[in-house]
Every structure is written in C-alpha cells, then in structure tokens.
Amino acid sequence: MGEEGGGGSCGTTRELQKLKQQAMEYYRENDVPRRLEELLNSTFYLQPADVYGHLANCFSKLAKPPTICKIVGKDVLDGLGLPTLQVDIFCTIQNFPKNICSVVISTHFEVHENALPELAEAEEAERASAVSTAVQWVNSSITHELQGMAPSDQAEVDHLLRIFFASKVQEDKERKELENSLECSAVPTLVPPVLPPPPPPPPTKKKGQKPGRKDTITEKPIAPAEPVEPVLSGSMAIGAVSLAVAKACAMLLNKPLYLNIALLKHNQEQPMLFMPLLMVSLISCGKSSSGKLNLMKEVICIPHPELTTKQGVEMLMEIQKHINKIIEMPSPPKAETKKGHDGSKRGQQQITGKMSHLGCLTINCDTIEQPLLLIQEICANLGLELGTNLHLAINCAGHELMDYSKGKYEVIMGTYKNAAEMVDLYVDLINKYPSIIALIDPFRKEDSEQWDSIYHALGSRCYIIAGTASKSISKLLEQGNISIPKSNGLIIKHTNQTTMSDLVEITNLIDSKKHITVFGSTEGESSDDSLVDLAVGLGVRFIKLGGLSRGERVTKYNRLLTIEEELVQNGTLGFNEERTFFYFNEEAEKAAEALEAAAAREPLAPTFPTQGVEESAETGASSG
Structure with missing residues (x-):
C-alpha cells in the first residue's frame, strides 16, 4: 500500500515538474518577465486597481482568440405572433463563456389571411414542427459540430453547415424510401383491372379546310403548376446559425455587421459602401x-x-x-341611382x-x-x-x-x-x-x-x-x-438553409449577369434588423421591407x-x-x-x- 502510494506521489511530482517546465518555456518564449517589469515600472504611480487593470490587459493579449463554446436555439415569436427560431452564440473569452449575440430568422411561410381552416391548421402544425426541429438541431448536432471554431472563420463554418444539412437531406430521403417500401410490402398484390380502350382521337383538320368559329376561340391550355420546392423541416437552423456566427464575429471585432459582410464579399478588401434604393x-x-x-x-x-x-x-x-x-x-352622402349604384365605376x-x-x-x-x-x-x-x-x-x-x-x-x-x-x-x-x-x-x-x-x-x-x-x-x-x-x-x-456564403455567391452571380438584386423581407417578419446589414454589405440595388408601419x-x-x-x-x-x-x-x-x-x-x-x-x-x- 505504501509503495503504491509512494509511486503515485512520485508520478504526481513528475507531472508538476513537467507543468512547471512548460510554464517556464512559455514565459521565456513570450518574454513575460520583461513585459511585467516594464508594466510595473510604467504603473509605479498608479493605484493598485489600475495596476491590476493593466496586468489584465497584458495577459488578455496573450490569451487564445475567442472560440465558439455553445450555440443555443430557442422557440420565439415573430411580428405576427407566430413561432420562429432564435439562435444565441456563446464564445470562450479568456477561459470564460460569454453570450456574444442573438439573431432571429424569419420563416419562409406565406401569410394567407383568408385560408381555409383545415389549410391554416396544417400550416400551423408544419411551422411548429419546422421550428422545434431547428431548435433540436442547434442545441445538439450543430453545437457539437462548431464547438471550438473561431467565429471569424465564416467560410469554414458555412462549409460544415452545408455538410450537416446535406446529411439531413440524405437521412430524410432514406426515411421516405423506407416508408414507401413498407407501405408497398403491406399492400397485397392485386391483379390490375382491365382498362377500357382509349377513346379515338378527334378528327384532324384537312389541309385547306377553313377554321370554324370554335377553332378560332380555342386557346392553348395552361401549363400545370409546378410542384412546390420541398423545404426540409428544421432547415432554418442553418441560415440562423450562419447569420449568428457572422454577427458574433462583427461584435468581437467591434465592427458593424454590414462591414463584416462587405469584407466577406470583397475578400477582406475595404469596399466603398452604397445605400440600397x-x-x-x-x-x-x-x-x-x-x-x-x-x-x-x-x-x-x-x-x-x-x-x-x-x-x-x-x-x-x-x-x-x-x-x-x-x-x-x-364619404359625403350620395343619391342612389335607379339601379342602386353610387358611381363606383367612376372610382x-x-x-x-x-x-x-x-x-x-x-x-x-x-x-x-x-x-x-x-x-x-x-x-x-x-x-x-x-x-x-x-x-x-x-x-x-x-x-x-x-x-x-x-x-x-x-x-x-x-x-x-x-x-x-x-x-x-x-x-x-x-x-x-x-x-x-x-x-x-x-x-x-x-x-x-x-x-x-x-x-x-x-x-x-x-x-x-x-x-x-x-x-x-x-x-x-x-x-x-x-x-x-x-x-x-x-x-x-x-x-431556410441560406448561409452568408450563399448570399455572397448568389449576389456575385446576379451581378455578373448584369441583373439587379432586390433584397426582400418575408411576409412574416421578426424584429431582428440584421437583413438591413446584409443588404448594405452585399451591395444590392434595392431593398424591399414592406410598409412604414x-x-x-x-x-x-x-x-x-x-x-x-x-x-x-x-x-x-x-x-x-x-x-x-x-x-x-x-x-x-x-x-x-x-x-x-x-x-x-x-x-x-x-x-x-x-x-x-x-x-x-x-x-x-x-x-x-
């Protein structure tokens, strides 16, 4: 027992000596004694509190740069009282976690004021599912993926978010295929019914035949509506986290968000900025x-x-x-006509x-x-x-x-x-x-x-x-x-899954084609004003925010x-x-x-x- 204890004590002593040696090497490499001596000499006449402040600033310069330690997703309400996603970014600064910023992303859902009750209920359930899934992604997988990353590395953050989203798309595809296969296996094989022969085609017009009245009013049939682009439930987590990281980087560098976005678009070259129309x-x-x-x-x-x-x-x-x-x-009183109209045709x-x-x-x-x-x-x-x-x-x-x-x-x-x-x-x-x-x-x-x-x-x-x-x-x-x-x-x-890198890429593509870019708000907006910074930073031609109320x-x-x-x-x-x-x-x-x-x-x-x-x-x- 004593020998084991002694062995453990020796091991601990060796570890302490190793740590001391590493500390000495760090001090020598960073010339800490000289810096402290200069600092103490320069603060001789200062109060103790001021000396501590100067010491804190000195050591803060030697500290590691801020890194993401936690990302928190929350279910909040937008401007119409409907659920949407909020994302908070926490960074480790001088070994302490600190809440840097939060953003709220708007959902893609349109607002249908006169929708049928059953359609409104279905959309309400879809929205709630999308937000709850996004909250789950942010609080688990995305936090784990981005932990330890620097907020300034926007391109790498967006790359990881894209990979994560692609994996979720693949999971959803495999799940649907499995459900379809289970449904097919559950349905007994039936003999297909004998279909009646198709009706004969309408008689074609002979050459030289004059078109009749019916032919002249025949109109080309309209193309059926294309299926709506699928939106993966929870995808708003990607866009919200990407924006939150960009905003956190801007705040840590003491820069406005629009300048951070402009530097991303112009490869860190200081651009001249324009106000969108x-x-x-x-x-x-x-x-x-x-x-x-x-x-x-x-x-x-x-x-x-x-x-x-x-x-x-x-x-x-x-x-x-x-x-x-x-x-x-x-409105002034108006005399009704015999037909009961009040001049509405005249406006x-x-x-x-x-x-x-x-x-x-x-x-x-x-x-x-x-x-x-x-x-x-x-x-x-x-x-x-x-x-x-x-x-x-x-x-x-x-x-x-x-x-x-x-x-x-x-x-x-x-x-x-x-x-x-x-x-x-x-x-x-x-x-x-x-x-x-x-x-x-x-x-x-x-x-x-x-x-x-x-x-x-x-x-x-x-x-x-x-x-x-x-x-x-x-x-x-x-x-x-x-x-x-x-x-x-x-x-x-x-x-949805639109990242900051996507916005830079799409605006560059539109600019290269000499088209104009209008940066627009969604129908159900939140009080987050980040999209204005995005519009200015991206240099878009117009900004469309709705009315002045x-x-x-x-x-x-x-x-x-x-x-x-x-x-x-x-x-x-x-x-x-x-x-x-x-x-x-x-x-x-x-x-x-x-x-x-x-x-x-x-x-x-x-x-x-x-x-x-x-x-x-x-x-x-x-x-x-």
Whole structure:
C-alpha cells in the first residue's frame, strides 16, 4: 500500500515538474518577465486597481482568440405572433463563456389571411414542427459540430453547415424510401383491372379546310403548376446559425455587421459602401382586400436615387399620412341611382382600409386605375411629380391570380384574362403610367413564354422582376442559371438553409449577369434588423421591407437610417455614377432597338431615358 502510494506521489511530482517546465518555456518564449517589469515600472504611480487593470490587459493579449463554446436555439415569436427560431452564440473569452449575440430568422411561410381552416391548421402544425426541429438541431448536432471554431472563420463554418444539412437531406430521403417500401410490402398484390380502350382521337383538320368559329376561340391550355420546392423541416437552423456566427464575429471585432459582410464579399478588401434604393409598400389591393381588384398585391413607391434614405423615408411618410386621412375621411352622402349604384365605376366610392401584415394599408379598389390615381392625386397635392421625384412598382403576385378551373388570371373579380392577354394588359398599363418602373411576378413561373414576351416588350422601360416566380437560392446556385424565367432581376431573401456564403455567391452571380438584386423581407417578419446589414454589405440595388408601419418593419427602416448616418460620418458612403434607375444589358438593348424601330413607324409612349435627372427635368420626361 505504501509503495503504491509512494509511486503515485512520485508520478504526481513528475507531472508538476513537467507543468512547471512548460510554464517556464512559455514565459521565456513570450518574454513575460520583461513585459511585467516594464508594466510595473510604467504603473509605479498608479493605484493598485489600475495596476491590476493593466496586468489584465497584458495577459488578455496573450490569451487564445475567442472560440465558439455553445450555440443555443430557442422557440420565439415573430411580428405576427407566430413561432420562429432564435439562435444565441456563446464564445470562450479568456477561459470564460460569454453570450456574444442573438439573431432571429424569419420563416419562409406565406401569410394567407383568408385560408381555409383545415389549410391554416396544417400550416400551423408544419411551422411548429419546422421550428422545434431547428431548435433540436442547434442545441445538439450543430453545437457539437462548431464547438471550438473561431467565429471569424465564416467560410469554414458555412462549409460544415452545408455538410450537416446535406446529411439531413440524405437521412430524410432514406426515411421516405423506407416508408414507401413498407407501405408497398403491406399492400397485397392485386391483379390490375382491365382498362377500357382509349377513346379515338378527334378528327384532324384537312389541309385547306377553313377554321370554324370554335377553332378560332380555342386557346392553348395552361401549363400545370409546378410542384412546390420541398423545404426540409428544421432547415432554418442553418441560415440562423450562419447569420449568428457572422454577427458574433462583427461584435468581437467591434465592427458593424454590414462591414463584416462587405469584407466577406470583397475578400477582406475595404469596399466603398452604397445605400440600397428603397422599395416601400404604400397600399395593398390584392386578393386579400375587400374590393374587386386582385392584380395589385402591393403598390410600391421608389424615391429618386439622388435622395438620401432619410429624405426618401420622410417623403413617403407624408404620402402615407395623406392616404390615412383619405381612409379616415367619411364619404359625403350620395343619391342612389335607379339601379342602386353610387358611381363606383367612376372610382368615387368611399375608400376603406385596414393595416396589412406587410406594414401597409389594404384598401378596397374596383379598377386597376383607382390606386394609381389615388397616389397620383396625393403626390400632386404635395407638390411631387410621379416619374421625377418618385416612381412606382407593382407586385402583381401572378401565382395568386390564376384560376385553374378556368385556366386564366382573375385580374378583377369576375374579369379573366389568358396569359397572352395579360401581356397586352401590362403593356397598356406601362404606356398609360410610365412612372411604373418595375413589375414583380407579372406571371406564374410556369408561363415562361409570356415572361419572354413581356421582357422583350417592356424590358427596356421597366424592370421585370422574379420574386416568388424565381427558384430558391440553393437551386439557383446548384443550376447556375438565373435567366428562367426571363427577367431583369431577382428578389432574394435570407431564409431556410441560406448561409452568408450563399448570399455572397448568389449576389456575385446576379451581378455578373448584369441583373439587379432586390433584397426582400418575408411576409412574416421578426424584429431582428440584421437583413438591413446584409443588404448594405452585399451591395444590392434595392431593398424591399414592406410598409412604414408595424414594429418589425419600422425597426428595419430605423436601422437603414442609422447605417446611412454612420457611413456619412465615416466618409465611406459611396455615390453611384449611374444617376438613373435603369441600365441595359445586351438582351435589353436589343429589345430597346426593336422598340425604337417600331417607334419610327408608329408613335409610342415615352421610353426609359438613359440621361441624368437634370436633362429629364428640363425636357419634362420621366427619369425612369
């Protein structure tokens, strides 16, 4: 017993001697005695507390850099009171764990205000499952995968997150295959029934036969809706953790998040930063409104590029105040006609509205012109000119307009148009209102032929932008093709498995194709304002945050104003040499040449000028 104890004591002594030897070597290598002597000499007249502070700073410089020690996922509520994911990052700093930051990611789910109860319940259950799975991933596997990594190593963090996500996709695929095989084995083999022979094909027209009336009205059948891109339950954990790591790195380096993102995009070279142009939703009169008009899910205002963000927000706030006054104003008594109508066809009925989840007013309109005339009138009263001081964009939400039973778009309640007629409608709309410089999702993504048609008809006068009609960022990067459907630009959002590296890659791809990038918020937003930093850091052309109401959206506008102030104070705010909205790519130039050739034969509405705003003001033409 004594010998064993003695042996243990010797072993302990040897270990202590080894540790002392390592400590001495460390001190010699880092010249600690000299540093302490210099420090003590320099702090001779300081108080003991100050000496301790200086000593702490000295040793902090010798400490290991911060590393991730824990990541915590939580189930929280977004701006609509619906569940979403929060991620907290903890780092080891000088041997102590410290909570560095937290982020909240928005879900990809759309908000359906008039959804059927059974559909609403199913989506609610799907959302809850997605969030709980994400929380589980973050608190177990992802924490284990990223433990010990430096937050500054964003590329490696995103690489590990991609590998982790790919493994989860494979697990889900194998699980579904196993379930299908079990179902097939459980079903007894049945003799297939004898099917009746197919009906004979319709008689073909002979050559030279004149088409009858029925043939002339035969329309090409619409393409069926493509299956919705699958979203793996829990995938929001990937995007949230990637963003949280980027934010933690920025905070540890005492830098704003937008600068950290810009350095990622520009390979750590200090870039000149630009403020994205505002796309602010003023009113909504789509299918969720009580009026007959379905076409305009959002009527969006875009202040002129030469205005600062602050000036643009102040101008749009004035317009919104006037809209609110019109909504609240009681309508004068009107004498009813014999048929009981009150002049609604002339747009004189009382406009009523309610606040939308998008942060703008949902109003009732019965004609396409009515919301545009409303804004036009308000601008005139404020001394503003559409097409000069500000421009418009329309979110058409084409996928919401299709009536599959009729195979047509229901533009106004009871008024249906096929895809070809929709092209004519949009051309007429832009001809009549040239201040509209962007159409978002004018068609479903399946109507590729009509996307081509409208791009060549209007692509030199307004942006044709794919939002919901575009594929997800992961699919776009996988295929490397952003030209389907044919458009001038894309709306991208930070959701699901989209990492910071993915955002850098997709914006570089869009820039290389001379398309424009619109960074958009989701329908169900949270109060986290990080996406504003992402938009500024990535250098996108436009930012689309919804309206100037609701806390979760106003928070982001306030963040925009703060960033603009910081860039001005630091002298790092750049000014784009292009003083107009539009720039041509090769295909748009060809379309413009075709339009000019047509204009030589027949007068058309004014086209997009490419000169500066001063020339536009002198000539009275629209600068859009």
